[in-house]
Each structure stands twice: as C-alpha cells, then as structure tokens.
Amino acid sequence: MSDVDVRRRVPRTDVVLTDARLVDATQRLGRATVKAAVAAAQERARRGELAPERVPDAAVAALPERAGSIRPVINATGVVLHTNLGRAALSDAALDAVRAAAGHTDVELDLATGRRSRRGRGALAALAGAVPAAEAVHVVNNGAAALLLAATVLATGREIVVSRGELVEIGDGFRLPDLIRSTGARLREVGTTNRTTLRDYAEALGPETGFVLKVHPSNFVVQGFTSAVPVAALARLDVPLVADIGSGLLAPEPLLPDEPDAATTLAAGATLVTASGDKLLGGPQAGLLLGRAGVVEALRRHPLARALRVDKLTLAALEATLTGPPSPTALALRAGVTGLRERAERLAVRLRAAGVAAAARDSASVVGGGGAPGVVLPSAAVRLSAELAAGLRTGTPAVVGHVERGALLLDLRCVRPADDDALYTAVVAAAEAGSA
Numbered sequence: 001m002s003d004v005d006v007r008r009r010v011p012r013t014d015v016v017l018t019d020a021r022l023v024d025a026t027q028r029l030g031r032a033t034v035k036a037a038v039a040a041a042q043e044r045a046r047r048g049e050l051a052p053e054r055v056p057d058a059a060v061a062a063l064p065e066r067a068g069s070i071r072p073v074i075n076a077t078g079v080v081l082h083t084n085l086g087r088a089a090l091s092d093a094a095l096d097a098v099r100a101a102a103g104h105t106d107v108e109l110d111l112a113t114g115r116r117s118r119r120g121r122g123a124l125a126a127l128a129g130a131v132p133a134a135e136a137v138h139v140v141n142n143g144a145a146a147l148l149l150a151a152t153v154l155a156t157g158r159e160i161v162v163s164r165g166e167l168v169e170i171g172d173g174f175r176l177p178d179l180i181r182s183t184g185a186r187l188r189e190v191g192t193t194n195r196t197t198l199r200d201y202a203e204a205l206g207p208e209t210g211f212v213l214k215v216h217p218s219n220f221v222v223q224g225f226t227s228a229v230p231v232a233a234l235a236r237l238d239v240p241l242v243a244d245i246g247s248g249l250l251a252p253e254p255l256l257p258d259e260p261d262a263a264t265t266l267a268a269g270a271t272l273v274t275a276s277g278d279k280l281l282g283g284p285q286a287g288l289l290l291g292r293a294g295v296v297e298a299l300r301r302h303p304l305a306r307a308l309r310v311d312k313l314t315l316a317a318l319e320a321t322l323t324g325p326p327s328p329t330a331l332a333l334r335a336g337v338t339g340l341r342e343r344a345e346r347l348a349v350r351l352r353a354a355g356v357a358a359a360a361r362d363s364a365s366v367v368g369g370g371g372a373p374g375v376v377l378p379s380a381a382v383r384l385s386a387e388l389a390a391g392l393r394t395g396t397p398a399v400v401g402h403v404e405r406g407a408l409l410l411d412l413r414c415v416r417p418a419d420d421d422a423l424y425t426a427v428v429a430a431a432e433a434g435s436a
C-alpha cells in the first residue's frame, strides 16, 4: 500500500469520536484530552506504526486515568513527609470529607437558622478541642502564611527578636528571615549560630520590640558546644512570644521526643504557636495559629487574613484529620519494624516467584519534610535492580523508591499495606517492560 492509500484510510476525527468508549471518556475527561489522544493515534497510523482500524483502540489506551495531570505515587522512598511527593497523604476519612465539601456546602451558613456562620467552624472547633491550652485558633494557607500574618499584625515597622541559630531556610531557596522582612518587620538577630542565651534576648528588648520569635530548626541539628533558650524562659520576658514549631504536632509524640508540640509550647507560656497542617499532623496543606484569644482575634481581623484564607476543601480535610482515624503519616511513623520486615519478605518471595530478582533487607527511613532531623526509623525494603527505577517511576501507579549503591530500594514504611499488591504488580510490569 502506498503512503497516500494509508493516509486516506486513517479514520477521520469525527468518525473516531463516535466510538462509545470515547463518547464516555469525553464526559469524564473533556473533549480536548480525548481529541489529543485521537490525534496521536491518527499520527501513528499515518506513519504506518498502527493499522488504521486500530486508531480508536489506541486512542482509548492512551487516555489518562483522570482529568488533571497530577498523578498518584506510591511513596517507597522511606521518607515519611517527602516535599516533592506532596508531604502528608490524606486519610480515607479526609478524602471522603473533601469529596463531600467539593460541591455547594454549609461552610459559611448555619442550616438550622439560615444565617451566615463562621467559616470552617467545624475544623476550628476540632483544632481547639485537640489543644485545650489554646484560647483561640485560626487557620491559613500554610505554615509560612501563619508566620507572615503574625509578623504583619504584631511587628510591622517594629523588631522581631530572633536567635542567629534559628534563621532557617525551609527549602527551595525560601528563607524565614526573607519572609519576615517582606512584612516590613525588622529582624533583631541575637546570639550566635551555636549559642544564644536568655541575656542575649533580654538585652535586645526595648520599645521597638514587636515580639520574640522562637523557630524550631526543623531540618537540621547543631551539635557540640550549643545552647538555646527554652520557651518557658523566653515566655517570662515581658513581650509576646511567637513559637514556630514547624511540624504541627499538637501533643507530644513519644517516638519523636525532641520535636516540639503545640500543647506543651502553649503550656510553657508562648503567646502564639504557628505550625503546618501537612507535616506530622498528617493533614492538608494549612497553617495553624493557636494561642491567646486577643492575639488570634487580631490576626483574624487583619485585611491580610482574607488573602491567606483557606478553602472549604482544606477545612474539610483538616477537620476529618483531627477527628478521624490515625492519618497515613501517623501510621507510617508508628509502623513496627517487625511487620515491615514481614511485608518486605513476602513481597520479595512473590517477586522472585515471578522471575524478578528481589531480596528483603533492612533499611532506614526518616521523617523528612521539615521534622525530626537526625531521627532514623528502622525500616525494611525490597532490593531490586536499579534498572527498574525509571520504569517504576513512569508506570501506573508511579512508584518512587531510592537508589543506594547501585540497587533500587523500595522502603515499605510509607507504603500502605493495602498497596502491597499494587506495588507487586507495578514491579512485575516494570521488569517485563524492561526485558521486552
């Protein structure tokens, strides 16, 4: 057959689009996505890579699973809160709540009276209930926004006194000192990188002081000749104390004894605590503000608060995270190494039976994402050939592990046990694709 014949036989777009499966896909995914898949299949047929009558099948096969380009990933990195993988994964309870909140909702309406009500009252009540030491709470877009709001309301044009040991870069080039300066507050740095004393703070206080800021160095540790001033001592200075605890633990976590929590920090006398919702709390991206009623009310009333307002999906997920079953983050953190080893062993046995070189081995996971630096959680992994890494990353579902000394390790701490089968299937598929 000549090129011209093939071109003539490639079915026209309007004809292909009458295929029932593509009609259905247009409802789910939108016309543009379906037409792009059809165009790609037609192009392959024109190049002779595909029989013309196979165009509809090929278009169906190439359709994405869902609208939107963000793809689910099985986190086999061993990093519980991986920033590049979206930090905390939501619980099924939170997902349900998000789905219910996605349509029209009563987020700002009291259905009993028909009157306007406080936005997100359920999430706020759940947060206040979880931390009785907080007189009032407020929620904004993320941890950085919480700090931005506090600095704007309490210290614009004035000084924020902070230790040189706590001027943190969060990641991706973002530095807390730059964020704070952007509000018009001035930083008054005290002490040194490794040692700051109560006297350093006391000597810096004056009429210009807006507040003292205590930042948890959540992604590094300073070891050796060090000293820092605890919240309880700073709280006795006669100025407001804002504590950025970072990770969002609301109460002490026995597994992470050095990680600060909101309840303890407030009980020690902090005026205001700021934290992230999607770190150790295991919820949606959000910034939590907890503390004295007068201060929280001033934050809530400031014009900037409107620009940092969270949407109903966040409020729904946050409330369900606070009131529902343990989050995937909590489950990953608490997973015992014995159970992880058993799962790794079972997976390795199944994979070898399918002809894939695999072995169970001990590994080490970390909290990551700005929490509990230096803490190593003993874990277990399946060791595979590093050649499978790319195929697993680009498969469905995508699987991300980590390559160590020439081998690919799939650490099971952050893989839900219910996903072990999907992980097995993904590895077998990647191995088959690799040998094909």
Ligand SMILES: *Cc1c(COP(=O)(O)O)cnc(C)c1O
Pocket (backbone or CB within 6 Å): 142, 143, 144, 145, 168, 170, 215, 216, 217, 218, 219, 244, 245, 246, 247, 275, 276, 277, 286, 287, 369, 370, 371
């Ligand atoms: C993570 C972190 C932040 C930033 O929080 P986001 O929710 O990422 O905006 C600020 N301060 C500390 C100490 C952190 O660990």
